[in-house]
Amino acid sequence: MKIRIVDIADKAGVSAGTVDRIIHQRGRYSEKTKEKVEKAIQELGYAPDIMARNLALKKELHIVCLIPNPNDTKYWERPISGIHKAISELASFKVDIKTVLFLPRKDDFKIACEQILQSNPDGVVYVPMFLQESLSFAELLNDKGIPFVHINIHHSLANPLSYVGQDPIAAGKTAASLCAMALQKNHHILIAYISKEKQEYSHLQDRIDGFIQYFDHKHSDQSQIFHLDIKTNKDESEYDKQLMQYLNKHPNIQLIYVPNSRAYKIASILKKYKRKDFIVIGFDTLIENITYLKEGYIDLIIGQQSKSQGFNAVMLLFNALFRKEAVNPQNLLPVDILNAENIDFYEGLMQ
Structure with missing residues (x-):
């Protein structure tokens, strides 16, 4: 049976409008009322209508992915492929995902970071290739309240929303x-x-x-x-x-x-x-x-499942921004051992 907002309101003893405000995290309500509504939601097994939430979005979400240019190091082709897969999966949602490439030089990285900050995105996925420059970028993102996810390299001092990659x-x-x-x-x-x-x-x-x-x-x-x-x-x-x-x-x-x-x-x-x-x-x-x-x-x-790094990071950030899902601060991927016998079956390499 489909659970309606009014069903939650009846169980919690509040108005349907209050339930709507709490679910969508807008307007004013007390902590006590929030707890009652959350308890009713849990007991009824309510899951929000994701497509309805998508339609209700007043503006498009903007996510930027900052990745080293694969023309310099081909490794980065696969994380970018993962990002493209995420873009395809999220095509029906109000989300714009752009990839910004930088050469693996500090000056090029800093220029790319400045461009991203000027665009004022809702979230950022990036490879923190250079320690001090990455920490400075993270500080500016945190000051603006822009959540970000690290992939491939982890700098815990930057306080990212999450890290996706290998230990x-x-x-x-x-x-x-x-x-x-x-x-x-x-x-x-x-x-x-x-x-x-x-x-x-x-x-x-x-x-x-x-x-x-x-x-x-x-x-x-x-x-x-x-x-x-x-x-x-x-x-x-x-x-x-x-x-x-x-x-x-x-x-x-x-x-x-x-x-x-x-x-x-x-x-x-x-x-x-x-x-x-x-x-x-x-x-x-x-x-x-x-x-x-x-x-x-x-x-x-x-x-190190590099394609999955790009895909998982974008999906994780989208779910945090759009679905308001809680995020694990570390999303570690397996350490995979590959030889000539099993390499063809690894992470879709033959596709």
Whole structure:
């Protein structure tokens, strides 16, 4: 049986107008009256008519998603794909969802943030790529009363409505546990950090910290861990030479751990020298990573459901703004272990 506003009013002993004000959170009413109405709603099992609420909206909701440009790093194609899926699902609602792209540079990020603030949106989804700039943006959003959701990288000091993404320390520990199973006695590990320039991405450092914590706690006396920073903004032959010289200098290195999405850079060099004697573990389902995974130059990929990050963040923010739903401050996604046998079935990659 459909529960009507008047049924709730009768049960709570108040007017239908009072029930309407409480359900839609407008006008004046006492806390005691609110409690009576909420109790009646719960006992009757009332669920509001979402489409009617949509029609009653006096203005369109505006949500902005601030995402790194995938032309620079292809990883971001999948969160953007998730955002597009959310846009499609919410097409019948009064909500306008825009995606703003920025190059992974502080100045470009700041310009994009300023543009978003000027547009005065109802909510924002963004990747807090640069710590201080992200905290400044968050402070301005909080001052304006604009709720925001972080994806991929979490800065709790920013006080976001929620974070959608992976626990990077847990991801690092997961990668380390896989390494520990594969590593032979007296063999060592190389953590290869590959980037175009010096970066401060906290989630990548957390993946490294989690990895090291695991070995310090469980295998401290078995293996050495070496570190190598490889800058890909120079000629390819230079970092090719840098890696091979390092591996030749440390012949006991058996396993290479890449804490970001660029494991394919390592794999391409190993393929060039026909070196399949290393175990390579990296992150993220880029086409290049998948190709080398299937060829045997990458052994395992840690997936973080990047498409779901974009989709879930938009839906969560919409539900908070439109349906007034309570929000979990952390919406953690699984640490997925992918190999050549199961990669084709992961998060719709073959679609």
